[in-house]
Amino acid sequence: MSFDAVFLSRLQFFWVVALHILLPAFTVGLASYIAVLEGLHFITRRPVYLRLSQFWLKVFAVSFGMGVVSGIVMPFQFGTNWSRFSDAAADIIGPLMAYEGLTAFFLEAGFLGVLLFGRARVPPWVHFAAAILVAAGTLFSTFWILAVNSWMQTPVGHSIIEGRFFPADWWAVIFNPSFPYRLVHTVTAFYITTALVVAGTAAYHLRAGRFREEGVTMLKQAFGLLTILVPLQVLIGDLHGLNTREHQPAKIAAMEANWQTQSRMPLLLFAWPDERAEENRFEIGIPVLGSIILTHERDGIVQGLKDWRPEFRPPVAIPFFAFRLMVGVGIVVFLLVVLSWWQWRRGRLGDTRWFLRLCELASPLGFVAVLAGWVTTEVGRQPWVVYGLLRTGEAVTPSLTAGDVLVSLAVYVVAYIAIFGAGGYFLVRLFRAGPVPKVVHEPAGTPARPLSAAAEAD
């Protein structure tokens, strides 16, 4: 692999998306959680919900702001680094992205100000409505951007004229074969990610003997949601896998490191794929289970990588390990949820120290699974940018030099380390400060500097 403009642009796109996706992975769920808390407070008037909402709003402001500024980078990458992709596919993806802006970004931005700063300026029901609209905006955004991504994975509903894609049927373009599965799978993953962070934060304070009421409330809310979503995610993931086998069999072959087309395929727990030799080393597998999972039949046939010429195969090792990482995290989280049922039954959900410690340790796991799943599906799509139709290597900007991309990549790496390092540090401090009461302001009229809760807690 040479360090040309294509490779460096891919590396750059990986870097800016990988760090960006961590924020929606958290804020999509958090926006919905805040809307729920605001709703609970609006209806029950219980102060604990207000305290929790004010706490999570501070977290949301930081993470959403980071998500917005790192998100603007992406559409510009399409033009600066992938201009031939833009030229070829814009008639399809452009309108979908425009709808993302029109239905989601303005909604989020328009009501975020009221949500964060307007509690004293608008009636309570308007503030609650603002929370719902911000949450709706995050979901609309997820809808449109995953429609774009899914069309790139399973393109239909278009015609091709002189190498450019033109829309033929918008309904087919948007609701392309992989979209419903990817959307549900991703949104569920985002909600699980948020719930794990909420549970971990609650556990941290309960273990330290602080914020008892808030902590138990958060823990019950988080595990209530996880009880529904984690088993559901197993089911959705399975359906998504069946869908991928139907529409992107080469990706499945790479995910399973399956070289030969075979029935009764084993499920590999570990292997070291050797792409040159077209075989695996150090295989450890469970016989037949692979076919059962992928086809729901013992004798189900799964296509192997050798069915494709090498230049049409995705890399094997990356999807293989990333997929195992994602599934492994899923199993760990599932076990945690089972433990929570046991603790809940005993009435000790907020009291068992080792369980609380486990919750703390599990709080970043959602991010790991989201990143691993994203890497699996995107690397598994290679060597195509539009699956089967436009190769990644042919999508890059012709005028781009390796030097250009080296400069921009270096700048993005340094800048994101600084910004995400600082942001991550501030967020952890906010989590550790916990739902401290709202800062007391000096009487109106006298200049009072807004203090930060995180700084106060030190």
Place this chain on the structure above:
Amino acid sequence: MQLDLVPLWAAIIALGVFMYVLLDGFDLGVGILFPFAPDDASRDLMMASVAPIWDGNQTWLVLGGVALLAAFPLAFAIIMPAVYLPILFMLIGLIFRGVAFEFRHLSPRRQRWDRSFFIGSLVATFAQGLVLGTYVQGIPVAGRHFAGGSFEWMTPFSLLTGIGLIAGYGLLGACWLVMKTEGPLQIWARNKAKLFLFGVAAFIAMVSIWTPLLQPQIAQRWFAWPNLLLLSPVPVITLALFAWLLRSLVRDRDVAPFIAALGLFLMCYIGLGISIWPMVVPYTITLWAAASAPKSQAFMLIGTLFLLPIIVTYTGWSYWVFRGKVKAGSGYH
């Protein structure tokens, strides 16, 4: 017979970009003025005056960029590579500017994020000026690709527009603060507005003389008869706005300077439009040559005509919620 949607889309994108320039213009301007404020309390107020709305303002940039991609993809695919590095500077600047709103309240080293707010705003503004200059001076094209080098944007003209835009956004920001603040901070902002106004006047004059010299067809458009007469209101109104802005500053008006500054931007924008019409990639590719399929433009138009008025309404409402002079302690921190 398909209705020609190209002029309508050109108008929508022109509106989107203009909204961005005006709205993010004034909050970037606040960032440019930030380190020169009289004291820390003033800086808190300046930040608080834009904190609830900057995100919405910046969203117009996303709309402008993505709508260009969707409605005129060829233009997007040629212009973006031509300004590869300025776009990078702009995005990085916007990142460091945007995170500062929250980070400065959380960091024990507030000055660091105040500096990030200032430098981010300054770099993003300068980079946008570079993009403008590169665009106006014309972009070399071969086939469907940008045909220039990595430093096509580094010319005396684009450096001039870069600095000019800093003055312009500084003026917008100062006039915004005149409208949103009171007392010593307002007096300070008013003085800064006067200063920036003369800078802006100088840059408008230089760019207005230089642009026709860049391209004979621009000179032709402005100075050929009867265009000279038909287009004469543009410079005349610009001069009148300049006089009104200066007068309203001298007479301590609150709102008029901001309106007049918006007017100055509008006139410059109209002037730019007159110079390059009907090109979307100056001076080779027309709007029609770069347009996406009618089916794509129509699909977007249905939603846009429905959604854009709603967006303008609730965005206007959120400005209304935060109307009046900004007060200390209005944050949620």
